[in-house]
Amino acid sequence: xxxxxxxxxxxxxxxxxxxxxxxxxxxxxxxxxxxxxxxxxxxxxxxxxxxxxxxxxxxxxxxxxxxxxxxxxxxxxxxxxxxxxxxxxxxxxxxxxxxxxxxxxxxxxxxxxxxxxxxxxxxxxxxxxxxxxxxxxxxxxxxxxxxxxxxxxxxxxxxxxxxxxxxxxxxxxxxxxxxxxxxxxxxxxxxxxxxxxxxxxxxxxxxxxxxxxxxxxxxxxxxxxxxxxxxxxxxxxxxxxxxxxxxxxxxxxxxxxxxxxxxxxxxxxxxxxxxxxxxxxxxxxxxxxxxxxxxxxxxxxxxxxxxxxxxxxxxxxxxxxxxxxxxxxxxxxxxxxxxxxxxxxxxxxxxxxxxxxxxxxxxxxxxxxxxxxxxxxxxxxxxxxxxxxxxxxxxxxxxxxxxxxxxxxxxxxxxxxxxxxxxxxxxxxxxxxxxxxxxxxxxxxxxxxxxxxxxxxxxxxxxxxxxxxxxxxxxxxxxxxxxxxxxxxxxxxxx
Numbered sequence: 001x002x003x004x005x006x007x008x009x010x011x012x013x014x015x016x017x018x019x020x021x022x023x024x025x026x027x028x029x030x031x032x033x034x035x036x037x038x039x040x041x042x043x044x045x046x047x048x049x050x051x052x053x054x055x056x057x058x059x060x061x062x063x064x065x066x067x068x069x070x071x072x073x074x075x076x077x078x079x080x081x082x083x084x085x086x087x088x089x090x091x092x093x094x095x096x097x098x099x100x101x102x103x104x105x106x107x108x109x110x111x112x113x114x115x116x117x118x119x120x121x122x123x124x125x126x127x128x129x130x131x132x133x134x135x136x137x138x139x140x141x142x143x144x145x146x147x148x149x150x151x152x153x154x155x156x157x158x159x160x161x162x163x164x165x166x167x168x169x170x171x172x173x174x175x176x177x178x179x180x181x182x183x184x185x186x187x188x189x190x191x192x193x194x195x196x197x198x199x200x201x202x203x204x205x206x207x208x209x210x211x212x213x214x215x216x217x218x219x220x221x222x223x224x225x226x227x228x229x230x231x232x233x234x235x236x237x238x239x240x241x242x243x244x245x246x247x248x249x250x251x252x253x254x255x256x257x258x259x260x261x262x263x264x265x266x267x268x269x270x271x272x273x274x275x276x277x278x279x280x281x282x283x284x285x286x287x288x289x290x291x292x293x294x295x296x297x298x299x300x301x302x303x304x305x306x307x308x309x310x311x312x313x314x315x316x317x318x319x320x321x322x323x324x325x326x327x328x329x330x331x332x333x334x335x336x337x338x339x340x341x342x343x344x345x346x347x348x349x350x351x352x353x354x355x356x357x358x359x360x361x362x363x364x365x366x367x368x369x370x371x372x373x374x375x376x377x378x379x380x381x382x383x384x385x386x387x388x389x390x391x392x393x394x395x396x397x398x399x400x401x402x403x404x405x406x407x408x409x410x411x412x413x414x415x416x417x418x419x420x421x422x423x424x425x426x427x428x429x430x431x432x433x434x435x436x437x438x439x440x441x442x443x444x445x446x447x448x449x450x451x452x453x454x455x456x457x458x459x460x461x462x463x464x465x466x467x468x469x470x471x472x473x474x475x476x477x478x479x480x481x482x483x484x485x486x487x488x489x490x491x492x493x494x495x
Contacts, residue, residue, distance in 0.1 A: 065118045068111055069253045070246025070278060074239045078102065078115060081235045085123045085165045085210055100200050101213040101232050103173075105220045106239035109279030112216035115239065116169040119214060126158045126166040132175035135192050143176075143192030151199045151211065158209040165210040173215035174222040193224060200232045241277055243371050244270050250278050254285040261299040269305050272350055272367045276312070284308040310351065310365065315358030322361055328474065329394060330354045330362040333404055335469040336393025337364040337386055338484055340458055344382040345369070349481040354473050361404065367481075377424045380415055384447075385455045387412045392456050393466065416444045465491050 065075050084091055084099040091098065102119075104112040113129070120127035130150060135143040154166040170176060180190045200213060215233065217223065227233060242250060248270035255266070273281065285300075288308035292300045322330060331354050338352045341364060348369065354362035366386070372379075391405035417440075423429040425443045432440070459466060465488055472479055472487065 063114070063117045063121050065115075065122060067253065068114050068118060068278075069249035069251075070242030071111055071115065071239060072246070074104075074106075074111075074115060074237050075118075077235075077237050078104075078119060079122065081237070082119055082123050082212075085125065085212060088164070088210060097231070098210060099212060099234050101215065102235045102237060103220070103223075103228075103233040104214065104216040104237050104239050105218065107218055107241060107277060109277035110239045110241060111278045112239050113169070113171060114278075115237075116167065116214045116216065120167045120169075123165055123167070123212075124163060125212070126154060126161060126163055127169065128154050128157070128166065129169040129171065132170055132172040132177070135176050144195035147192060147195040147199055154211055155209045164208065165212065167212050167214055169214045169216070171216045174217040174219040177215070177223050177227045179222065179224045180226075193227070197226055197232065241275060244274070247273055247276060247281060250281045251285065254282050255300075258285060258289055259299045261301040264300065264302050264305065268302075269309070272306070272309060272365075274368050274371055280312055284312050287311045306351065310353075310357065313365070314360055314363060318356035318358065320356045320361075322356070326361070327354060328470075329398060329402060330404065331470050331473040332393050332397050333390040333402075334362040334364055335466055335473060336389040336391075336459060339393075339462060339466050339469060340389035340455060341366055341386045342481075342484060342488065343458060343462065344385055347481070347485065349484055351478070351480060352469075352473065352484060353478040355477050375418075377419065380419050380424065381451055384412055384415050384451050385458070387415070388448075388452055388455045389459065392452065393459055396456065396459055396463075397470075412448070413444070416447050419447060420444070 065079070068075065081099060081102050084096075088098075104115060106112060116129070117127060119125075128150065135146050150168060154168055158164065158166040176196065177193055180193060213233075220236070248267055251266045251270060269284075273284065276284070284305065285308065288300050288304040291304040291307050291311075292298075295304075297304070334352055334354055338349050342349050345366070348366045349364060350367045351363075351365045353364075357363065375383075387408045390408055391401045394401050394405070417432065419425060420427065420430065420435075420440065420443055421432040425447060427435070427439065427443050468487055468491060469479075469484065472483075
C-alpha cells in the first residue's frame with residue numbers, strides 16, 4: 001500500500017511540473033534508474049520490506065524421525081541436542097546457555113535435510129530452509145542483508161504462529177561459512193559470514209523466540225574456525241552412510257507404497273548395496289518400479305531390484321553393439337574377473353554381464369561378505385588380483401591386452417598406494433607424501449609383479465572352468481553369481 005501511495009504522489013508531482021512548463025525529462029531518467037536498481041535488488045531478495053521469500057521454505061509438520069531410516073545414531077544424538085529447546089525452562093533454571101547451532105556432516109544423500117525437517121517437527125518449531133549459495137551475490141552487502149532478513153523472518157513467523165522456537169536450516173553451509181580470506185577478490189563472502197556470526201552470537205536475539213541454526217555440509221574442513229567454536233555450532237552430528245541394517249530399514253521405507261513380489265528379499269538387496277546412501281537406495285527402488293512397468297508386471301521382483309542396483313552403479317544400458325571380436329574379448333576379460341573373484345572370495349560374485357551399460361562394455365558386480373571398514377593385507381591383495389585378472393585373462397587367451405583394462409589399473413594403483421601407506425610393503429612404515437617417487441615406483445612395481453604372477457597361475461590352474469564361463473557369457477551375455485557357482489561346482493564334481 002505504501003509503495004502505491006508514493007507512486008501516485010510522484011506521478012501527480014511530475015504531471016504538475018509538466019503543466020507549469022518545467023522540464024521533467026531529467027526526473028523521468030532518474031526515476032527509471034531508481035526503478036531499475038530496486039527491481040534488481042528485489043530479484044536478489046532485498047526489497048523495501050526486507051523480505052527474502054525465495055529463500056524461505058516451510059517444512060512439513062508431519063515429517064518425523066520415524067520416516068528416516070538407517071540413521072539411528074544420528075537421530076539419537078540430534079534428539080539429545082534438541083532437548084535444549086523442549087526443556088527450555090529447565091535449562092534456564094540450571095543456568096545453561098541455550099544451544100545456538102547444530103552441524104550435520106556427512107556424504108551427500110545421507111538424509112541431512114530430512115533430519116533438519118524432522119527436528120522442526122519434533123520440537124514443534126517454525127522451519128526455514130536456505131542454501132548457502134543463495135547468500136552470495138555480486139552486490140556488496142546483499143548477503144549480509146539476507147542473513148539479517150532470514151533471522152528476522154524466523155522470529156516474525158514464530159510469533160505469528162504463536163510458537164516459541166524456530167529452526168533455520170542452511171544447506172551447503174561451507175559456501176556461506178568458508179574460511180575467511182580464501183576468496184581474496186570477493187569480500188562479500190567475508191561480510192556475509194561476519195553477519196551470520198553476529199546473528200548466532202545473539203546480539204539481536206528475541207527472548208520470546210528461541211532460534212536454532214542447523215547447518216549441513218560434506219566439507220567440514222572448509223568451514224571457518226570462528227563458525228566452529230563453542231557458542232556457535234555447539235554440536236556436530238555425523239550423518240554417515242548406512243550399514244546393512246540401516247539400508248534394509250531405508251528399503252522398507254521406500255517400498256511401502258510399491259507392490260513387491262513374494263520372493264523379494266530386501267535383506268539380500270541391503271547386503272548387495274554396501275556403500276549406498278539413502279538417496280541411492282531411493283533411486284534403486286524407483287528404477288526397479290520402472291523396470292517392472294516396462295515389462296508390464298504388476299509386482300516388483302527381485303530381478304527388478306537387482307537391475308536397479310546395476311542402473312544406479314553403472315547407468316542405463318547402452319545401444320552400442322561391439323563387434324564379435326570385441327564381444328569375445330569382453331567375455332574373456334569379465335570371465336577373468338569373475339573366476340578370480342570367486343576363487344579368492346567365495347560367494348562374492350553377484351552378476352557377470354557383457355551387455356554394455358554406461359561407459360562399460362561389461363562388468364562384474366561383487367558383494368562383500370559383510371560390511372567391511374578395515375582391510376587386512378590379504379584382503380587388499382585379493383582385490384588387486386581380481387582387478388588384474390581381466391587383463392591377464394586377455395593376455396593368456398588372446399596373446400595381448402587391451403585398453404579396456406585402463407579402469408582396472410587405476411583401481412589397482414589406488415589399492416597399491418593404500419597398502420604402502422599402511423606399511424604393507426618392503427618399505428615398512430612410511431609417510432607417502434614424503435616418500436621419493438623412485439622408491440614409491442619400485443615398491444609399487446614389486447607388489448604388482450608378485451600379484452600378477454600369482455593371478456596368472458590361478459587362471460592357468462582353472463583354465464577349464466574359465467573357458468566354460470566364457471562360453472556361457474557368449475551364449476547368454478549375462479549370468480548371476482548363483483549360476484556361476486553352480487557351473488564351478490559341476491566342473492569340480494566332474495573332475
